[in-house]
Amino acid sequence: MTEFTSLIVGPGAIGTLTCAHLQNSCKVLVHPHRPEMTLATELAIRDKRHALTWTFCEEDAPIDLIWVCCKAGKVLNTLRPLLIKHPRASVILLHNGMGPQQMLAKQFGDRVIIGSTTCGALRTSNSSYRQTSFGETQLGLQGTSPTPPALVRLLQPQENSGPMRLKIQPEIEPVLWKKLLINACINPITAYHQIQNGQIRGYGYQASIIAICSEVNAILAALGMPSIENGPELVNEVAAISAENWSSMAVDVRNNQPTEIEFINGFLVRQGNELAVPTPELEKWYKRIALTPDS
Template sequence: MSLRWHILGAGNLGSLAGAALQRAGFDICHTGARHGAADASLHRHLIYPDGRQESCQWPGDTTGPITHLLIATKAQDTATALLPVLPRLRAAATLVRLQNGLGSLDGLPLPADCRIIEAISNSGAWRAGDTINVVAENPTWMGDGGAAALTPPDWFDALQPHWPALHWHVDMRRQQWLKLSVNAVINPLTALHDCPNGALCDDPALRAHAARLADEADQLLARLDPDWPNDTLVRALHLARATAQNTSSMRADYRAGRPTEIDYINGWLLRQAAPLALPMPAHAAIVAALH
């Protein structure tokens, strides 16, 4: 196919997405300067749970026009990475945001006519150099929630057979909130206490702290959505058990001294609570602690 995708942020999920787009026959290149010389070729070697291996080689492009852009940087890096790219966006460009958290595009001078598609992936992977070790290929949802939400873009049908468990979802807001509410419990607690996910189930003090964070999230989201299920703690503990030995991305960033996504997860909840005058002391405290 002649359609070209630019990838901004070829980390774990960005590389998985790029590999799926390449299998679908799209032309792939990376942009930005996070991976050495921005115009240099980028290599990724993916190892899947069933033993399959896949090699990808994507050229760099720092000057070409962009019609389709996959944004897979960490949320806190979005502005720095995206601003230099904005002048290259063509009219009615498509941006797919594959990131944890919400609000990473807020306030950025995006073209008024661009289509922003949100993507939520529950796949797991870790990287060692150029090798992406895929732990699990779990469902991914895409959708934009706009007037065209019922109709996926033309490229989606070509991509779906090559991206395991990829679905178009009309109500992406609910899917985003479901994931964010769980991340707002597991990620900051495991980062602050430097523990694997399963510790939230095994340690009574951590479980009690998780319950306070979950309760505050449910109170807020129920105010924003009367049909909110109020089950954040149940979902968080279920995921923590299923990934008991895993290290959350926030824990990994915090241990390495890197900025975390806290402002786009718990911080996003606090920003929604402020106009409602809804106190969220547990979330405010953990944001302050991780800063």
């Protein structure tokens, strides 16, 4: 494969990192899934500024890879028409929360690649972002499906030196649950109290973090899955790494925008109800955000 095209859905923080990672390897287009959308023009990585070369998608552009970086609530309605319109495209899901991954995998099979990233960025102006978390992006293929040729190329060392650090993960489900646990703690607490991620390490929030981790592990046990060891330490470690970040949920609550609470704590509460596992702490934080006016 000499040339290929990636389509990004959701040109926010993760979408911007994805563009910066891809743009030297392929053409990068953006799907305008909401009106009046604008694109950042610059990403700062440590002490270096990188110009971003992405444009909105032409109507009939052929697409090889679709990168989903938008909010979980937008995923199904946005993605299903795109996968039908672009039958040769594979989709890489990088959104927060759980639920859409399983539904899309059931409908579109091995075209769906489920991902999780620990990379992060912070908006510094209307046109600029700065990378603030330097993790990796793990990608799980469905069953024994082959890796799409475009992704094979992106995984080559010379193509994989950008900010997202792509990696194939044979066992992606435990990765998703670990990130779900972290989000179930950091997102609603920072959103409700309107604090930055690093501030949840304070003593006043630790009891809630411990309780949430315990309830998530009870759900995992009921599902026959391994527990997440040292959950509170993991949450506090991520909070320290991303200390200066505002979680997307905190920003959404502050701006009276829809949040992803249904796909994070809401998903976990529903799992607990189905499995007869009590989840009072998860439910408390779910209600605090779900019942926020205009959320």
